[in-house]
Amino acid sequence: AQKITQTQPGMFVQEKEAVTLDCTYDTSDPSYGLFWYKQPSSGEMIFLIYQGSYDQQNATEGRYSLNFQKARKSANLVISASQLGDSAMYFCAMREVVTSGTYKYIFGTGTRLKVLA
Amino acid sequence: GAGVSQTPSNKVTEKGKYVELRCDPISGHTALYWYRQSLGQGPEFLIYFQGTGAADDSGLPNDRFFAVRPEGSVSTLKIQRTERGDSAVYLCASSLSPPAEQFFGPGTRLTVL
Numbered sequence: 001a002q003k004i005t006q007t008q009p010g011m012f013v014q015e016k017e018a019v020t021l022d023c024t025y026d027t028s029d030p031s032y033g034l035f036w037y038k039q040p041s042s043g044e045m046i047f048l049i050y051q052g053s054y055d056q057q058n059a060t061e062g063r064y065s066l067n068f069q070k071a072r073k074s075a076n077l078v079i080s081a082s083q084l085g086d087s088a089m090y091f092c093a094m095r096e097v098v099t100s101g102t103y104k105y106i107f108g109t110g111t112r113l114k115v116l117a
Numbered sequence: 118g119a120g121v122s123q124t125p126s127n128k129v130t131e132k133g134k135y136v137e138l139r140c141d142p143i144s145g146h147t148a149l150y151w152y153r154q155s156l157g158q159g160p161e162f163l164i165y166f167q168g169t170g171a172a173d174d175s176g177l178p179n180d181r182f183f184a185v186r187p188e189g190s191v192s193t194l195k196i197q198r199t200e201r202g203d204s205a206v207y208l209c210a211s212s213l214s215p216p217a218e219q220f221f222g223p224g225t226r227l228t229v230l
Contacts, residue, residue, distance in 0.1 A: 004159075035218060043206065045160070045221035091159050102172040105150065105219065107159035 003027065004094050004108035011113050013082045020067070021077040021111045023092030033095040034075040036066065039110070040088040048090075051075060082115045089113075119143070121222035123209050129228045130199055138194040138225045142211030149192050150219060151184055152208040160208055166192060167214070199229045 005024045013019035025034065036048040051059045051066045059066040067076040079086055092108040122141045130136050142149050148167055152160035162176040166186045174184070181199075186192040196203055206226050210219035 037221075042223075044223050045208065045210070047218045047220065050218055093159075098173050102165070102167065104162055104165070104173060104175075106162065107152075109157075109159050 003096075003106045004092055006092055006108035006111050008111045009109075011111055012116055013079075013113065014116050015084060016081055018078060018080045019082055019113065021079070021090050021092075021113065023075045023077065023108060025073050025075060025092075025094050027073075027094060027096055029096045031097060034066070034068070035093040035095070035105075036064070036075075036077045037091045037093060037107075038086075038088045039091060045091070049077065079113075084115050084117060087113060087115045121209055121211050121220055123207075123222040123225050125225060126223065127226045127228075129230065131230050132199060132201060134199050134229075136196050136199055136227065138196075138207050138227070140192045140194070140209030140211075140222060142190065142192070142209070143220055144190075145213065146211035146220075147189070147214045148212045148217075148219075149186060150210045150212075151192070151194050152210065154206045154208055154224070156205075163194070163207075196227075199227075201229050203227060204229045 032053045034051045038046045049059050049061045049064045049066050051068045058068050063080045065078045089110045089112050091110045094106050098104050124139045150165045151163040154160045164174045164184050165172050169189045181197045184194045206224040208224045210221045212219045
């Protein structure tokens with residue numbers, strides 16, 4: 001079974017509009033973390049935002065916010081006021097405990113976002 | 118400060134050859150990860166080092182793949198008898214220690230002809 005599911009292979013958004021990128025996850029680990037990364041065409045993975053499983057509030061970082069719905073096992077990324085430079089591939093990732101003190105990070109297949117002028 | 122660096126940025130080799138890919142993590146980062154990213158896919162976990170030891174190597178696809186981190190800093194991913202299916206971008210990431218966020222290098226694009 002997929003641990004991280006990103007169902008939108010591609011998305012378009014008009015400049016200055018908000019966009020939501022979907023991510024659902026599957027884990028039995030009570031202590032996990034959820035991450036979003038941006039990968040522009042240059043290839044480098046850029047960390048955007050983190051949400052811990054025990055965090056009560058949704059994470060926010062500037063124009064990025066994470067809509068964390070624990071019961072539904074979803075961790076959607078919301079980008080407000082989209083900019084042309086936001087056009088990139090976006091990956092959702094989950095950190096799971098493997099053994100005490102060791103962790104594994106699992107990535108989804110990504111969503112390609114295109115911001116239109 | 119300097120980010121994660123990887124060399125070479127591109128490597129073209131012939132089927133059956135041996136290659137080494139190098140990762141220089143952010144200074145002070147104890148955790149180091151190797152991933153493989155095929156075209157149109159997300160990064161696929163290969164191996165994770167905590168200090169000098171491989172804490173989890175369950176992602177290595179077969180025994181042709183091996184990685185070392187002898188002094189707890191620079192790591193080398195070694196691939197023996199390369200196959201065309203090994204062609205991918207190999208990403209390295211480091212973090213202060215799990216479960217902190219990872220910082221990725223620019224990757225090495227490996228092409229096996």
